[in-house]
Amino acid sequence: xxxxxxxxxxxxxxxxxxxxxxxxxxxxxxxxxxxxxxxxxxxxxxxxxxxxxxxxxxxxxxxxxxxxxxxxxxxxxxxxxxxxxxxxxxxxxxxxxxxxxxxxxxxxxxxxxxxxxxxxxxxxxxxxxxxxxxxxxxxxxxxxxxxxxxxxxxxxxxxxxxxxxxxxxxxxxxxxxxxxxxxxxxxxxxxxxxxxxxxxxxxxxxxxxxxxxxxxxxxxxxxxxxxxxxxxxxxxxxxxxxxxxxxxxxxxxxxxxxxxxxxxxxxxxxxxxxxxxxxxxxxxxxxxxxxxxxxxxxxxxxxxxxxxxxxxxxxxxxxxxxxxxxxxxxxxxxxxxxxxxxxxxxxxxxxxxxxxxxxxxxxxxxxxxxxxxxxxxxxxxxxxxxxxxxxxxxxxxxxxxxxxxxxxxxxxxxxxxxxxxxxxxxxxxxxxxxxxxxxxxxxxxxxxxxxxxxxxxxxxxxxxxxxxxxxxxxxxxxxxxxxxxxxxxxxxxxxxxxxxxxxxxxxxxxxxxxxxxxxxxxxxxxxxxxxxxxxxxxxxxxxxxxxxxxxxxxxxxxxxxxxxxxxxxxxxxxxxxxxxxxxxxxxxxxxxxxxxxxxxxxxxxxxxxxxxxxxxxxxxxxxxxxxxxxxxxxxxxxxxxxxxxxxxxxxxxxxxxxxxxxxxxxxxxxxxxxxxxxxxxxxxxxxxxxxxxxxxxxxxxxxxxxxxxxxxxxxxxxxxxxxxxxxxxxxxxxxxxxxxxxxxxxxxxxxxxxxxxxxxxxxxxxxxxxxxxxxxxxxxxxxxxxxxxxxxxxxxxxxxxxxxxxxxxxxxxxxxxxxxx
Numbered sequence: 079x080x081x082x083x084x085x086x087x088x089x090x091x092x093x094x095x096x097x098x099x100x101x102x103x104x105x106x107x108x109x110x111x112x113x114x115x116x117x118x119x120x121x122x123x124x125x126x127x128x129x130x131x132x133x134x135x136x137x138x139x140x141x142x143x144x145x146x147x148x149x150x151x152x153x154x155x156x157x158x159x160x161x162x163x164x165x166x167x168x169x170x171x172x173x174x175x176x177x178x179x180x181x182x183x184x185x186x187x188x189x190x191x192x193x194x195x196x197x198x199x200x201x202x203x204x205x206x207x208x209x210x211x212x213x214x215x216x217x218x219x220x221x222x223x224x225x226x227x228x229x230x231x232x233x234x235x236x237x238x239x240x241x242x243x244x245x246x247x248x249x250x251x252x253x254x255x256x257x258x259x260x261x262x263x264x265x266x267x268x269x270x271x272x273x274x275x276x277x278x279x280x281x282x283x284x285x286x287x288x289x290x291x292x293x294x295x296x297x298x299x300x301x302x303x304x305x306x307x308x309x310x311x312x313x314x315x316x317x318x319x320x321x322x323x324x325x326x327x328x329x330x331x332x333x334x335x336x337x338x339x340x341x342x343x344x345x346x347x348x349x350x351x352x353x354x355x356x357x358x359x360x361x362x363x364x365x366x367x368x369x370x371x372x373x374x375x376x377x378x379x380x381x382x383x384x385x386x387x388x389x390x391x392x393x394x395x396x397x398x399x400x401x402x403x404x405x406x407x408x409x410x411x412x413x414x415x416x417x418x419x420x421x422x423x424x425x426x427x428x429x430x431x432x433x434x435x436x437x438x439x440x441x442x443x444x445x446x447x448x449x450x451x452x453x454x455x456x457x458x459x460x461x462x463x464x465x466x467x468x469x470x471x472x473x474x475x476x477x478x479x480x481x482x483x484x485x486x487x488x489x490x491x492x493x494x495x496x497x498x499x500x501x502x503x504x505x506x507x508x509x510x511x512x513x514x515x516x517x518x519x520x521x522x523x524x525x526x527x528x529x530x531x532x533x534x535x536x537x538x539x540x541x542x543x544x545x546x547x548x549x550x551x552x553x554x555x556x557x558x559x560x561x562x563x564x565x566x567x568x569x570x571x572x573x574x575x576x577x578x579x580x581x582x583x584x585x586x587x588x589x590x591x592x593x594x595x596x597x598x599x600x601x602x603x604x605x606x607x608x609x610x611x612x613x614x615x616x617x618x619x620x621x622x623x624x625x626x627x628x629x630x631x632x633x634x635x636x637x638x639x640x641x642x643x644x645x646x647x648x649x650x651x652x653x654x655x656x657x658x659x660x661x662x663x664x665x666x667x668x669x670x671x672x673x674x675x676x677x678x679x680x681x682x683x684x685x686x687x688x689x690x691x692x693x694x695x696x697x698x699x700x701x702x703x704x705x706x707x708x709x710x711x712x713x714x715x716x717x718x719x720x721x722x723x724x725x726x727x728x729x730x731x732x733x734x735x736x737x738x739x740x741x742x743x744x745x746x747x748x749x750x751x752x753x754x755x756x757x758x759x760x761x762x763x764x765x766x767x768x769x770x771x772x773x774x775x776x777x778x779x780x781x782x783x784x785x786x787x788x789x790x791x792x793x794x795x796x797x798x799x800x801x802x803x804x805x806x807x808x809x810x811x812x813x814x815x816x817x818x819x820x821x822x823x824x825x826x827x828x829x830x831x832x833x834x835x836x837x838x839x840x841x842x843x844x845x846x847x848x849x850x851x852x853x854x855x856x857x858x859x860x861x862x863x864x865x866x867x868x869x870x871x872x873x874x875x876x877x878x879x880x881x882x883x884x885x886x887x888x889x890x891x892x893x894x895x896x897x898x899x
Contacts, residue, residue, distance in 0.1 A: 101711070101890045108710035111672065115642060115701040117143045122618050122637035125307065126608055128601040129153075132193035135606065135622065136161050138186070139635055145182035149634075150191050151622060153606065156631045161191060162198050167209055170216040171202065187245075187308040188224055201309065204246070223248055223311045228301030234289050235266060237304050242286025247303065248311040249280045255294060257314055262289040262302075274314075329376035334429065336372070336379060341365020343381045343427065356427045357434060362386065367422060373457040377429050378479045380451065380460055384422035389413055392848050398872050410845055413805040416816035421445050424462065426482055437482040441475045442466075446809075450504055453479075454511075454530075461487060461530070465498050468814040472496045474504075474513070474533075487533045490517050494735040497523075499810060500691055500724060503549050512536065514559075514581070516546055521728045525549070525561070527581050537582040543567075545725060547574060557581040560589075564725055569593050570613075570652070570665055571726060572693050572719075578628075589628040592619060595697040600625065608634065612699035614650040614667055642701055646672045650696070655752035657721060657745035662730070664745045666695055666718025668753060671709045680714040681764035681896040682750060684788075686780070687773035688741040690734040690811045693719045693726075708768075711893050714760055716753065720745035734811050736819035738800060739828075741776040743784050764896045766790035768888060770879050771847060772797060778825050778836065778855070785833025790895040792888045794839040794879035795847050798825035802851040829858045836866040837891045839884060841874030867891065 120140055127136040133153040141147045148161035168181035179185070188201040198209040199221045208219040229237075251257050251274040259282060260268035268291060274280045284290065284305045291302035292314050303312045327336045334345045337353075341360030346353040356379070360366055363386040371380040389411045396406040413419065423445070426435040442448060442464040451462040461476040473489035490496055501523050503516035513528040523546045525539035540546055544565030551560040559579050565571045573595040578587045590596040594611040601607065607625055612618040617637035623630055639649075651668040671680075685705050687694045695717050696703065705715040719726075720742015722734035733740060754760035767788050769777040774796025780788040797803035800812050801820045812820055821827055836859075840852035849870075856868050869887055871878035878884045 101893050102886060104711055105707070105886065105889055108707040111645075111710070112702040112707055115647065115706075118639070118642040118645070119617065119701050120638045120641070121635045124608070124610070124620050124635055126599065126601075127189040128603075128606070129190060130602075132191070134191035134193060134195060135601075136189050136191050137634060138189075142182065145180075146184075147182065148184070148186065148189065150195070151632060151634070152195075153631070156622075158632055158634070161189070162209065162211065163214075166214045167198075167216075170209065170214050171207070174207075174216050175203070188221065190221065204309075223309050225311045225313060226303065228292065228303060228312055228314060231291060231299040231302060234291060234302035234304060235262070237289075241288070242307055245284060245286050245305055245307060246309045247282045247284055247290060247305055248309065249274055249282065249292065249314060250311060251276060251278050251280075251314045253277075253314060253316050257300060258293050258295075258297075260291040260293055260302075262291060268293075327370055329372050329379075329429075330374055331376040333376065336370045336381070338366045338368045338370075338381070343370070343379070343425075345379070345429065354432055356432060357381075357383075357425070366425070369422075371451050371453065371460065373453045373460070373479060374455060375457040378435075378453075378457060378460075379427045379429060380424050381427065382422040382448075383425050384420045387418045387420055390417050392850070394843055394845065394849060396843055396873065400873070408843070408845075412848060414803065414848075415801055415805055415808045415812065415820065416814065417805055419446070419467070419805070421467075422448065424448065424451065424460075424477070426460075426477065426479065435480075435482045437477055438484045441473060441484045441486060452506055455508055463502075463504060465496075467809075469495045469498055469810055470813075472498060472502070474515075476530075487530060488513070488515060488528050490519055492518075494732045495810060495813065497724070497731070497810075499806070501546075503546075505549070505552050506530070507554060509554070512581075514539070514549070514552070516549075518728050522565075523547075525559070527583075539579055539581060539583050540586075541583070543727070544571075545727070547725070550576070558585075570595075570697065571663075572665065572695070572697055573613075574697075587628055589623065589625075591628075592621070594619075606631075612637075613652070614696055614699055615652055616649075617699050637699075639701065646674070647701075648672075648674065649699075653718075653749070653753050655749040657748065662721070662745075664718055664720060664749045666716060666749055666753075668757075669703075669705045669709050669715040671712065671714075674759075676759055678759055679761040680712065680759055681766060682754070682760050682762065683708060683713040683715055683766040683768065683892060683896070684746065684750070684780075685715060685717045685773075686741070686746075686767055686769040686776045687771070688720065688723060688734075688738075688776045689772035690722055690724060690731065690738075691807075692724050694723070695719050708889065708892075711889055712897050713766075713892070716750060718742075718746060718749050720749075736812055736817075737823065738772075738775070738811060739779050739783065739823040739825075741779055743780065747784060747787050762787075764789060766792075766892050766896050768792040768794070768879070768892065770794035770796075770877055774798070774839075774852075775825060778838070781834040781836055782825060782828050782831045785831070788834060790835045790892060792837045792839065792879065792891055793852075794884070794888070795841060795844055795876050796825070796838075796852060796855075797847045798851050798855045799827075800824065802848050802854065804847070826854050826858045829855065829862045829864060832859065832862075832864050832866070835891075835895045837888070838866060838868045839871065839878050839888070840869075841871050841876060841878035841881075843873055844876045844878070846876035 123140045125138045135151045138146050138148050150161040151158045164181040168179040172179040185202045186200045190199045196211050206219040206221040208217050254276050258273045259271040286307040288305045292300045335348050337344050341362050343356040343366050344353045366381045366383050369382045391409050392412045394408045399406045444467050446465045446467040449463050453460045459476045464473045470492050474487040476487045477484045505514040511530045513530050515526050525546050527536045529536050544563050547564045548562040561577050563575050566575050576589040592611040594613040596611040599608045609621045617639045619636050620634040622632050654663050657664045709715045722742050754762050765788050767777050767780045774793040777791045777793040781791045800808040840849050859866050871884050874881050879888045
């Protein structure tokens with residue numbers, strides 16, 4: 079019997095709808111579980127209370143969902159015990175506040191325990207109390223709110239984020255001028271919350287993780303704070319901690335003030351008087367940009383001059399703006415590889431002679447950037463770091479203040495690239511004329527102590543096959559450093575550890591030892607610290623240690639995920655296999671769905687991002703992630719870092735040089751095959767891949783170059799042609815000038831080799847990667863007659879696959895093409 083066409087169409091529509099509803103339902107179930115999962119992890123949220131005096135360290139830790147308890151450690155004996163009788167204190171607090179207080183939810187936000195442990199001072203709900211242990215007496219107290227300094231504006235913007243529990247900030251304006259409180263919204267835009275008069279105080283209710291900036295009456299940022307999860311007082315002094323440099327145009331002796339007008343440099347007496355031109359041939363299109371550097375003796379001045387260039391612009395069409403019917407066109411500045419750049423150059427002026435001293439610029443005539451300029455203490459020379467365009471020369475140059483002659487103090491050169499965006503570090507020691515400088519000159523990122531007069535290496539601060547990851551603190555007085563390092567022998571080389579070491583490389587002291595990646599939090603007096611470490615397959619462990627030598631005093635907590643494991647959830651599995659050379663270890667993880675069955679066969683889906691700026695496989699423990707959510711659709715998820723990514727040494731990193739299309743696939747594919755060799759539930763006949771941005775470029779490359787292995791790909795917002803993407807990221811790895819390697823690495827030029835099922839996605843309002851990078855691939859695929867799917871997410875910026883609809887379409891495409899559902 080032949081069914082009518084309308085019946086067949088109805089049946090097809092019904093099947094399609096049922097399928098769509100199934101994927102959405104499974105995604106919602108995964109999302110619901112993901113929201114619940116963190117609450118099933120216990121004893122992992124530790125809040126320390128460092129003693130201001132005495133030897134009693136205290137902390138709060140979550141002991142059950144929505145509950146917590148307080149503990150103390152006697153720093154003299156390292157004995158750990160409850161901080162107090164929780165039930166007795168709850169009863170006492172309930173009586174004085176005439177409210178019910180749950181002993182497992184004590185609202186204590188600040189805590190100090192007396193040296194003899196016979197009394198406790200704490201703040202709760204905005205009030206301060208003293209609790210006497212012997213008679214459970216509770217009296218009002220004057221425990222001051224913890225005081226913290228303002229951070230630099232840059233530090234605030236970098237660390238803002240989150241939307242935690244309610245808390246409050248007290249701002250004390252200690253200056254002689256009115257200031258204004260600005261809350262930074264999720265987009266980083268400042269919103270005024272009122273002004274604070276000179277020597278006045280204001281209490282602001284907020285949430286943990288919210289960022290606040292303090293500005294003066296000219297809207298100039300004075301500093302700010304990211305709210306912690308407990309009340310603190312921030313003192314506004316006009317001075318902030320952090321690296322922000324104040325561009326002071328007044329001479330050190332206070333006699334002159336510099337300025338730029340009409341493209342020229344002027345000075346005028348600080349007390350008032352005639353303005354004097356130091357330059358005469360500047361203009362708006364070829365002039366000085368306002369940045370000046372006075373010599374310490376006030377006799378010389380350096381200013382930067384730059385030519386105006388025509389910056390490339392791109393136009394992005396917003397098809398469906400929320401505030402009008404007709405589309406909008408947004409035009410943004412967007413320099414691309416090979417474009418001209420402004421290249422500001424230093425010019426030297428003699429104040430007494432009111433003239434310019436010509437500088438020999440042969441050592442720095444093609445800058446990507448000139449940075450970190452500083453004068454010597456005796457004003458005889460100024461120096462700066464010259465990053466040559468193409469990033470194959472990083473040179474510290476010195477220029478004499480009397481003649482303008484230049485010399486090379488120190489330099490690094492590379493046949494491939496210098497990783498300036500991730501590994502650059504310089505610190506001048508003004509009193510001794512020394513320089514701390516990070517370099518990969520021996521193939522590993524290490525720190526060197528240089529003599530600024532001769533450029534000679536005085537000592538290697540670090541060495542070996544491990545690497546400097548970050549200089550955390552420089553103690554000039556004690557000539558000692560706190561460093562974050564990777565590559566600890568016997569562990570995953572990506573795990574972050576901490577060491578102390580002297581400037582000359584001596585007294586190298588490991589502060590962390592546990593087999594995992596570490597995070598430290600120091601006491602205010604720097605005598606102690608908590609060391610929190612974990613792995614993807616080990617919940618966090620928190621240890622209390624002595625800062626002087628890293629000695630373990632006691633283990634504070636070991637997180638418990640037994641309730642999470644009882645749901646069927648399993649920890650990610652670490653796996654190591656050899657890469658393309660048969661010798662180099664490649665590190666990755668395997669994530670299974672919650673209701674995993676060992677006798678079933680699962681498609682394998684790789685989450686890829688092979689950007690050379692970092693590594694991307696998770697290292698720390700997390701109860702849930704986007705890969706967990708994807709696995710719940712019936713997949714085994716994998717992620718690993720192949721050659722060409724960062725922090726495994728220069729040879730490992732160099733694989734990406736003019737070769738971004740490699741993306742580590744010659745390492746990834748053997749890794750997946752090796753994992754599946756002992757895991758029969760990994761079905762290598764059904765392998766998919768997805769990624770965004772550089773990962774979008776990589777995900778499409780999988781089907782262009784390795785379509786025999788990868789069968790399905792979702793590529794979101796990819797920088798598919800490196801000539802189309804932003805200038806800094808692509809010139810960093812592909813070099814300058816633009817050459818044939820750019821075309822050779824382009825996905826657009828290689829569409830003929832496409833195999834497998836491809837979904838291309840892009841946000842129509844992407845301001846990070848030009849949306850045309852994706853639509854040009856679409857045009858090339860259409861011209862080549864290739865089958866593929868394309869989805870533009872309306873009103874979405876970069877990362878369109880992370881929007882609700884984008885997540886659904888990505889999941890639906892992978893499920894439809896990799897499973898039988």
